[in-house]
Amino acid sequence: MFNDALTTSKQHSARRVAWRVAAVGTALALTLTGCSSGGGDNSSGNGSKNVKVDEVRLGTILPLTGSTAQNGNNSLHGIELAVEQINAAGGIKSMGGAKIKLSTADATSDAAKAASAATQFLSKGEPPLAIVGAYASGLTITVARVTERAKVPLLSTGFADELTHQGYKYFFQLPPASSLMGAAQFNYAIDIAKDAGKSIDKVAIVYANNAYGESQAKALKAQADKAGKTVVLNEGYSPNITDAGPIVSKIVASKPDAIYSIAYVPDSVLLMRALKAQGSDVPIFGGTGGYITPDFVKALGDQVNDVFSITTSNPDGYGDIGAAYLKKYGEFMPQEAHDNAAAVYVFAQALEEHPTTDSTDLAKYLHEGKFDQGAAASMPGGFVDFDETGVNVNAKPVMVQWQNKSLIGVWPADIVKGKPVWPGQ
Amino acid sequence: MDILNHVAQSVANGLLIGSVYALISVGLTLIFGVMNIVNFAHGEFLMVGMFGAYFASTAFGLDPLWIAPLIGIAGFLLGALVERTIIEPIIKAPQSAQIIATVGLGIILANGAAAIFGNNFLSVKTPYQGETFSLFGLHFAATFVYAAAYAVVMAVLLALFLNKTRFGKAMRATAQNRGAAQLLGIDPKRMYMVAFGLGVALVTLAGSVILPYTLVYPFIGQQYVLIMFTVVVLGGLGSIRGAIIAGLVVGVIQSLSTLLLPSELQNLPVFIVFFIALVLISGGVLSRVRNASVKLKRS
Numbered sequence: 237m238f239n240d241a242l243t244t245s246k247q248h249s250a251r252r253v254a255w256r257v258a259a260v261g262t263a264l265a266l267t268l269t270g271c272s273s274g275g276g277d278n279s280s281g282n283g284s285k286n287v288k289v290d291e292v293r294l295g296t297i298l299p300l301t302g303s304t305a306q307n308g309n310n311s312l313h314g315i316e317l318a319v320e321q322i323n324a325a326g327g328i329k330s331m332g333g334a335k336i337k338l339s340t341a342d343a344t345s346d347a348a349k350a351a352s353a354a355t356q357f358l359s360k361g362e363p364p365l366a367i368v369g370a371y372a373s374g375l376t377i378t379v380a381r382v383t384e385r386a387k388v389p390l391l392s393t394g395f396a397d398e399l400t401h402q403g404y405k406y407f408f409q410l411p412p413a414s415s416l417m418g419a420a421q422f423n424y425a426i427d428i429a430k431d432a433g434k435s436i437d438k439v440a441i442v443y444a445n446n447a448y449g450e451s452q453a454k455a456l457k458a459q460a461d462k463a464g465k466t467v468v469l470n471e472g473y474s475p476n477i478t479d480a481g482p483i484v485s486k487i488v489a490s491k492p493d494a495i496y497s498i499a500y501v502p503d504s505v506l507l508m509r510a511l512k513a514q515g516s517d518v519p520i521f522g523g524t525g526g527y528i529t530p531d532f533v534k535a536l537g538d539q540v541n542d543v544f545s546i547t548t549s550n551p552d553g554y555g556d557i558g559a560a561y562l563k564k565y566g567e568f569m570p571q572e573a574h575d576n577a578a579a580v581y582v583f584a585q586a587l588e589e590h591p592t593t594d595s596t597d598l599a600k601y602l603h604e605g606k607f608d609q610g611a612a613a614s615m616p617g618g619f620v621d622f623d624e625t626g627v628n629v630n631a632k633p634v635m636v637q638w639q640n641k642s643l644i645g646v647w648p649a650d651i652v653k654g655k656p657v658w659p660g661q
Numbered sequence: 662m663d664i665l666n667h668v669a670q671s672v673a674n675g676l677l678i679g680s681v682y683a684l685i686s687v688g689l690t691l692i693f694g695v696m697n698i699v700n701f702a703h704g705e706f707l708m709v710g711m712f713g714a715y716f717a718s719t720a721f722g723l724d725p726l727w728i729a730p731l732i733g734i735a736g737f738l739l740g741a742l743v744e745r746t747i748i749e750p751i752i753k754a755p756q757s758a759q760i761i762a763t764v765g766l767g768i769i770l771a772n773g774a775a776a777i778f779g780n781n782f783l784s785v786k787t788p789y790q791g792e793t794f795s796l797f798g799l800h801f802a803a804t805f806v807y808a809a810a811y812a813v814v815m816a817v818l819l820a821l822f823l824n825k826t827r828f829g830k831a832m833r834a835t836a837q838n839r840g841a842a843q844l845l846g847i848d849p850k851r852m853y854m855v856a857f858g859l860g861v862a863l864v865t866l867a868g869s870v871i872l873p874y875t876l877v878y879p880f881i882g883q884q885y886v887l888i889m890f891t892v893v894v895l896g897g898l899g900s901i902r903g904a905i906i907a908g909l910v911v912g913v914i915q916s917l918s919t920l921l922l923p924s925e926l927q928n929l930p931v932f933i934v935f936f937i938a939l940v941l942i943s944g945g946v947l948s949r950v951r952n953a954s955v956k957l958k959r960s
Contacts, residue, residue: 301772302880305780445925473924476884478875481674481802482919482927489667501782505876512791513802535784535876539791 287591288332294319294583295339295364295388296576297354297379302345303475304372306501306531307572311371311393312340314573317561318580318611328584331591336584343370343379351378358386365587365595366391368579371572373399373414374447380407389599391579393548393572395524396451400625406599408622410575410582410615411548412631414448417523418455420633421546424647425494425521426463428544428635432658438468440492442483442499442507443523445472449498452523456496468492473503480506488514494521501526505535512539519659520544521635530567533641540638542659547571549578549615550634550645550652557611568643574611581610582620616651670799671916677805679912683905684812685867685885686892687819688860694899695836695856698748698759702767703889704882706861710736710868711877712774715783718872724787725872726807733866740861744854752853767882774879784876804874811870815863816905823901832856836899887928891935910934 296315299308319336322328327335341357343350350370357367366389370379376394380402383390389406392399395414399407412420422439429436441456443449449472460467468490473483484507487495495518499507504526511520522545526532533540551558554569557577561569582602588609590601603626608619617630635647637656645652689703700706713732714725721728743766751762792803823829834842835852843849868877875881892911896903911931918930 301775301780305775305880306782306878309780471924474928477924478884478888479678481678481805482671482916483924485667485670485674486919486924502876502878505782505784506874509790509804509874510802513793513804514800515793531782535782535786537786 287330287593289334289593290332291335291337292328292331292587292593293337293339293362293364294580295341295357295367295369297341297343297350297357297367297369297375298371299345299350299375300340300342303502304345304375304500306529307570308343308345308371310529310570311369311572311576313565314557314561314569314575314577314611315368315580317557317564317573318577318584321557321560321610322580322584328587328591330588334587336580339364343375345372345375347374347378350375351382354379354382358382358388363388363595365389365593365598366583368392368576368583370394371576372446372448373451377447380404383407387599388595389602391582391602393575393579395548396447398451400627404626406595407626408579408582408602408628409626410579410620410628410631412633413627414451415455415458416631417546417548417633418452419459420635421452421496421521421523422456422459422463424546424633424635425496425519425544426465428647428656429494429519429658431656434493434658436465436493438466438490438492439494439496440469440471440487440490440518441467441496442469442471442473442487443497444475444499444503444525446475448525449475449523452498453496456523475500475503477503477506480510483507484510484514484516487511487518488516492518494519496521496523497527498523499526501529501531501535504532508536508539508543517660521546524548524571528571528636528643530570533638538641540641542638542657544635544637544646544656546633547636548631548633549574551636551643552645552654553652554611554614557614574614578611578615578620581612582607585609585612666798667920668917669797671920672913673799673801674805675913675916676909677801677809677912678916679909680809680812681805681867681871681908682888682892682912683908684808684815684870685864686889686896686908687816687901687904688863688867689889690893690896690899690901690904691819691863692857692860693893694901695832696748696752696853698752699763699898700857700860701760701763701886702770702882703860703864704884704886705767705770706736706740706864706882707868707885708774708877708879708882709739709770710865711872711881712778712783712868713865714869714872715785715877718785725785725869726787726811729811729866729869732869733862736865737858737862739858739865741854741858743861744857748857749850749853771879771882778879780879782876782878785872787873790873802874808870808874811866815866819863819901828855891931895935895938 298311319338323335327333341353343353368391370376373394373396376392380390384404384406391408393411397413397415400409426436441453443453520543524547527545528547554574558569585607586601592598603622606619606621612620616632620628621630623629634645636643637646644654646654646656692700710732714728717728718725751758789803794801831847832852835849839849892907893904896907914930915927919927
């Protein structure tokens with residue numbers, strides 16, 4: 237069909253160029269994932285030890301660019317909204333009405349860059365009193381090392397278990413750890429099926445093979461073995477897939493009673509579309525990530541109905557801050573926005589009850605207090621309570637379901653109002 | 662029988678996705694073949710095409726498949742403009758300068774899109790997204806079938822353009838020998854502008870065509886860039902026929918590998934083949950065949 241004479245004059249250099257192009261192309265693909273744009277930091281010379289201050293500095297490090305940028309930006313919206321609300325209500329009253337001054341750094345979606353962003357953030361000007369971040373577990377792991385060394389409390393919504401297994405004294409995890417989330421995702425699904433008169437015996441587990449996906453999948457597998465269920469498929473995939481067809485073929489071929497999926501937005505949408513195209517009607521239990529985002533419903537419309545997901549807080553219980561978020565951003569408050577807002581409320585309440593300008597002192601009080609103000613009150617159980625390892629002992633996973641294109645908390649019955657609907661009934 | 666069916670289905674899926682790979686890569690090889698410039702911003706032009714298709718289709722309520730030709734035309738104009746303003750001044754510069762220029766352009770496009778549109782995942786809804794065609798017991802997702810059909814049509818049109826039109830022949834002449842072509846009255850600057858425009862047109866059109874089965878966000882170009890370069894280098898830099906065949910080969914290898922290997926390793930066999938091709942065969946798989954045929958013609 238083609239005469240293909242485009243290269244005949246270049247035969248001699250073809251191999252050299254081919255190698256060079258291959259090398260540069262590969263290097264590009266590997267290094268350019270998420271180009272940092274840096275965060276806007278303002279350093280004010282406020283080094284007073286007096287507890288009556290004009291402002292308290294709160295930092296946030298989030299993935300604002302790259303593959304998890306959207307979750308990072310949602311988180312930032314939640315944090316900004318919480319800061320706005322607290323400042324509008326008079327700031328930290330016990331510290332003379334000190335206002336929270338927020339500064340932001342971009343962790344990108346790359347763990348190595350996240351650590352250097354954190355280092356830069358903490359070495360520049362006066363360090364913040366505490367930091368909220370860094371959304372993704374993979375990023376939080378590297379950021380936590382930096383904040384621990386700098387002795388600055390890191391209030392995190394990362395799930396990974398290992399975060400609280402390091403003996404860190406300045407790390408605080410608001411949501412339940414991955415292992416709890418995985419176990420709940422598995423067991424709640426079994427309970428919901430039983431409640432609907434169904435049974436789940438064969439399960440398929442598919443996950444994005446990053447820190448978050450792998451640790452949660454491991455928990456699911458362990459739970460399945462414990463419950464004596466057959467895992468007919470246990471498959472990881474690159475979070476950068478551009479086509480979910482092959483994975484979905486494997487899912488369909490394995491004929492499961494339920495699909496457990498750990499995915500971010502792009503892969504969750506690709507999976508859902510491919511499942512529909514291959515005619516699957518197997519119930520899907522997502523593991524937070526993409527399954528509970530506004531983009532998920534925007535991309536899929538009615539197709540989201542009946543899909544379940546485990547999450548860290550009940551989206552139809554977000555109250556005032558949820559309503560304020562909807563008004564300001566025109567979409568429902570995502571889980572990561574809420575939980576990060578809760579972290580800001582924890583920070584503010586800790587200072588309110590224990591005025592200090594010393595990070596170590598603040599960390600000590602964060603371990604001692606119980607926090608139930610604002611968004612912290614809409615975390616499961618109604619308050620946040622950290623033990624000495626930084627685990628929120630009060631955290632409890634919630635199963636939500638898309639019903640009429642809204643996220644409704646459906647399990648366990650003692651902390652939610654909604655009722656689960658078994659797909660196809 | 663069941664296994665045979667699985668293999669057949671995998672090959673079919675591979676051919677569908679492979680033709681998409683060919684379509685997104687062919688512009689890259691065209692630009693290199695004519696201009697000897699590697700456009701590292703090619704993935705970002707795909708993203709631009711996807712955003713263009715998204716906004717055009719939501720604004721006018723039209724399917725991205727209908728809008729694709731218009732996106733292609735807009736892409737052509739954008740490509741021609743970029744060639745005149747950014748590529749033309751560095752056409753004779755050292756290769757490192759050209760790499761920096763196109764890499765920089767890619768970074769600006771991706772981050773520009775992030776600044777303008779935000780880091781959101783956007784996608785369109787079309788009525789056929791959940792549909793499947795069945796043939797001989799095999800199933801084909803409608804979105805992929807339409808994208809593959811577009812790829813075939815574009816390949817035929819491109820072949821006709823390069824082989825049958827005066828302009829296409831002039832473009833090939835420029836690729837073969839710029840000096841001789843110029844002596845015969847062909848304006849190479851015009852050829853370069855059109856070649857770059859065509860390359861960008863093809864990839865932006867591809868962006869529009871694949872939008873129904875995927876979603877768009879500012880950094881999606883990076884997901885495709887590795888595949889693009891694999892296809893183009895495997896096919897032999899500058900070889901359009903090579904890129905088309907390599908696209909299909911990569912698609913089929915990826916798809917077949919998932920039968921045996923975990924999904925997370927789907928690119929491993931592709932890169933093994935890629936590596937072998939680089940080590941064993943100078944300038945891509947097809948060069949051996951091409952060299953042979955050149956010799957044949959001369960004898």
